Amino acid sequence: MRLLFPLIACLLLLLPRSLSSNYLPSLCHQEERRALMQFKDSFIIKNNSFCEYTEENHPEVASWRMDGNNTNCCVWDGVECNQDTGHVIALNLLRSCLYGSITSNSSLFRLLHLQDLTLVFNDFNHSQIPSEIGNLSSLTYLDLFNSNFSGQIPSEIQYLSKLSSLSLGSLDGYNYLYTKSLTSLVQNLTNLEELALSNINISSTIPESLANLSSLKFLFLDSCGLYGQFPTRIFQLPHLQDLDVRYNKNLTGHLPEFHTNSPLVHLYLGSTNFSGDLPASIGNLNSLTFFDISNCNFSGAIPNSLSNLTQLTLLDLSQNSFNDLSWFTRPSSNAILPQFEMLGLDHLNLTKFPDVLRNQSKLEYLLLRGNNLQGLIPKWMHNVSKDSLQLLYLSNNFLTSFENFPAIIPWPNLKDLLLDNNMMNGSLPIPPPSLQVYVVSNNLFTGRISPFFCNMSSPRELDLSYNHLSGMIHPCFGNLNQTSLSILALRCNNLGGTIPKTWAKGCLLRMLDLSQNQLQGHLPRSLANCTELEYLHVGHNQINDTYPSWLGTLQQLKILVFHSNGFHGAIWSPETNYSFPNLHIxxxxxxxxxxxxxxxYFTQWDAMKSNGVKNLHYLGDWVNYSITMAIKGVELEYKKIHDDLKVIDFSCNRFEGEIPEQVGNLKGLHVLNLSNNAFTGHIPSSFGNLIELESLDLSQNKLFGEIPPELVQLHFLSMFNVSHNGLTGHIPQGQQFGTFENTSFEDNRGLCGRPLSKICGDSNVSPPTFEENQGPRFVFEFGWKVVAMGYGCGFVFGVVIGHIVTTRKPDLVIKIFGKKQRQTRISRVNRRK
Structure with missing residues (x-):
């Protein structure tokens, strides 16, 4: 008992100190509290693409206040203080919805004791990272990932010698940061354990000195524009766990011999120029779980030692040049194989379904596109990862059907199925309710589309184009849009009847393609409920309707195609004041x-008023919109449409009256075709403002007067046709007009000058005469391919296939591409991997 009382007394003496150090927060310094509030007040807190601010889930910084009991900044959300000194040592403002710029005099740089600065997923409005960041010399952790900075990374970061983690990268390439020297940026950061520079423009070789960072565990240099030889010694860093240099197409290298003690867990080399053999020693990487070498130049055999990697869950070998695939095709043995969750085997020239799949029970993603798989999908495949498989890509093979054809797709939890560009026949397999993406375009499927398709609980894309499907489109398809359907493509089938009349309110469709069928009746007005619609194509049907002017309410519409139908009447209605502000085609x-x-009608076409390539984007998001257009009599399918392409084609109708001068305000136009109508009056001189125009076809009308001399300044005009009108006077000379042939001007008896043989000043010129219905008559006398002879090509074709053309040589493009025949296995809808 005597010993117990002194022990209790000692504990009581220690207890207050223990509570103070572990449970009672330190008081922050007044100057640091003031600096934090000034930092907060320098930003707007609002929702943006990086974070969502709600009352229930408000960001940390929104709760900072200096009233009542809130004066101690050490208890503020996202702030951490040293328990002994009270100095702010960590600031974690992840997803705080900050919007604004960090300037060189920001109060942030007065927090000189900061060791951890995390500003991930905020929006700093393309401001530069101030060089004053170098004043925070105590920093060990700096994370500015995906925070919308731009400009040059300040060289002062190299002086933060205590850094163990530096993250400046971004997701999806939306980063405008760059550095002129990776070497100088990291040469003094000898304590680095993590270096994350994803999507930063580095555009240099990888310095050999990077292999001297012996503490490095994580290295992310994907999509950085790197080139040259990758230093092999980096693979052998003693603590390296994650290495990602994907999407650096000019980066070369080869794999070294690996030792058994390598800690590599994730190795991403996809979409680089790495080459050589896969070493057998790759089987020594016992901790490897992710291995991606897709779209490289590896060759030789796939080593049997790959079976030793029992921890491997992701393996992507797609698009390489292996000449020995026996590891996949040998009969199954009792060997313990990795249980993959993702297996990428695209474009490997496989001729049969790999036997290695027979033992897979955990697969979620299986990619087998672009191989030489032929005939039936074997019955045993129906049981491969039956309950776990979510994504199955079998596009671009020679598959004909399922063995023991199931009425319903046999994987009950499948979300994405790509079977396009095969030779699949018979009726369409019915999707399970879980399916979200069902793409079977360019096959030989026949029969009707089952109403069971409407049992899909949350569809996103349904593409049945280029088959031999018949019957009607079930009315329930209009209700699919109440959920999540974004793309419905039924192009080029034998579908008849009418378009479903009811499209539900809240419809989320962005693309609707019903072209090249036998659809009749009217265009349902309920399509106005699809307010997100960007692409509407009903060309080559038998629709008989007045012009649906109500479509002008669809403010997102970018592509509208009605050609080869029975639309009639005027194209303007007083019912709506809206008129396609985002229209491109x-x-x-x-x-x-x-x-x-x-x-x-043309005054609100704002998208067509802008000109010049601003950003290299294509219309469409995760699916590229495609369209068929006629170029100099050749029909070409454009699989991608650049967002700068602007086209108007009103040809082969019965329009009359004068061509509005306002068309000349659409300065972004590349193609304008008003041929085969009954337009009268003069060619608007405002057409001289169409500085991007490459193709102008006004042939087969009743135009009179002179050709405006202002058209000479259209430097990109590669095709010009005003034949079969009543034009008079001199043909303008100079610039592009020196390249046009006689046929561009024929049957205008009042025109003179080159290239015509008629010399100006000849008085024996008969006045122009027109038959009463000359314009409409030509609609039926000229076939599509003849009428389209006026189309030009050049930048129009270049941007569609994804290239910037600096010299305009349209005839060369036609020589290269014009004779290309349509092939059975060309993909009709391009998708991003």
Whole structure:
């Protein structure tokens, strides 16, 4: 008992100190508290693409206040203080919805004791990282990932010698940061354990000195524009766990011999120029779980030692040049194989389904596109990872059907199925309710589309294009849009009847392609409920309807194609004041539309008023929109449409009256075709403002007067056709007009000058005469391919296939591409991997 009381007394003496150090927060310094509030006040807190601010899930910084009991900044969300000194040592503002710029005099740089600075997923509005960041000399952790900085990374970061983690990268390439020297940036950061520079423009070789960072565990240099030889010694860093240099196409290298003690867990080399053999010693990487070498130049055999990697869950060998694939195709043995969750085997020239799949029970993603798989999908495949498989890509093979053809796709939890560009026949296999993406375009499927397709609980994309499907489109398809359907493509089948009349409110469709079928009736007005619609294509059907002016309410519409139908009447209605502000392509050709073009119709086409390539983007998001257009009499399918391409085709209708001057305000236009109508009056001189124009076809109309001399300044005009009109006077000379042939001007008896043989000043010129219905008559006398002879090509074709063309040589493009025949296995809808 005597010993117990002194022990209790000692504990009581220690207890307050223990509570103070572990449970009572330190008081922050007044100057640091003021600096934090000034930092907060220098930003707007709002929702943006990086974070979502709600009352229930408010960001840390929103709760900072200096009233009442909130004066101690050490208890503020996202702030951490040293328990002994009270100095702020960590600031974690992840997803705090900050919007604004960090300037060189920001109060942030007065927090000189900061060791951890995390500003991930905020929006700093393309501001530069101030060089004053180098003043925070105590920093060990600096994370500015995906925070919308731009400009040059300040060289002062190299003086933060205590850094163990530096993250400046971004997701998806939306980063405008760059550095002129990776060497100088990291040469003094000898304590680095993590270096993350994803999507930063480095555009240099990888310095050999990077292999001297002996503490490095994580190295992320994907999508950095790296080139040259990758230093092999980096693979052998003693603590390296994650290495990612994907998407550096000019980066070369080869794999070294690996030792058994290598700690590598994730190795990403995809979409680089790495080559050589896979060493047998790769089987020594006992901790490896992710291995991606897709789209490289590896060759030789796939080593049997790959079976030793029992921890491997992701393996992507797609698009390489292996000449020995026996590891996949040998009969199954009792060997313990890795249980993959993702297996990428695209474009490996496989001729049969790999036997290694027979033992797989955990697969979620299986990629077998672009191989030489032929005949039936074997019955044993139906049981491969039956309950876990979510994504199955079998596009671009020679598959004909399922063995023991199931009525329903046999994987009950499948979400994505790509079977496009095969030779699949019979009726469409019914999707399970879980399926979200069902793409079977360019096959030989027949029969009707089952109403069971409407049992899909959350569809995103349904593409049945280029098959031999018949019957009607079930009315329930209009209700699929209440969920999540973004893309519905039924192009080029034998579907008849009418378009479903009811499209539900809240419809989320972005793409609707019903072209090249036998659809009749009207365009349902309920499509106005699809307010997100960007692409509407109903060309080559038998629709008989007045012009649906109500479509002008669809503010997101970018591509509108009605060609070769029975649309009739005027194209303007007083019912709506909206008129396609985002429209890029409109094709109303080969219909029976009539009346004048209203002058106000073109004033709101804002997207067509902008010109010049600003960003290299394609129309569409995760699916690229495609379209068929006629170029100099050759129909070409554009698999990608650049967002700068602007086209108007009103040809082969019955429009009359004068061409509105307002068309000349659409300065972004590349193609304008008004041929085969009954337009009268002069060619608008405002067409001289169409500085991007490459193809102008006004042939087969009743135009009179002179060709405006302002057209000479259209430097990119590669095709010009005003034949079969009543034009008079001199043909303008100079620039592109020196390249046009006689046929561009024929049957204008009042025109003179080159390239015509008629010399100006000849008085024996008969006045132009027109038959009463000359314009409409030509609609039926000229076939599509003849009428389209006026189309030009050049930048138009270049941007569609994804290249910037600096010299415009349209005829060369036609020589290269014009004779290309349509092939059975060309993919009709391109998808991003």
């Amino acid at each position: 409109i094709d109303l050709s080969h219909n029976h539309l009539s009346g004048n073009l209203p002058t106000g």
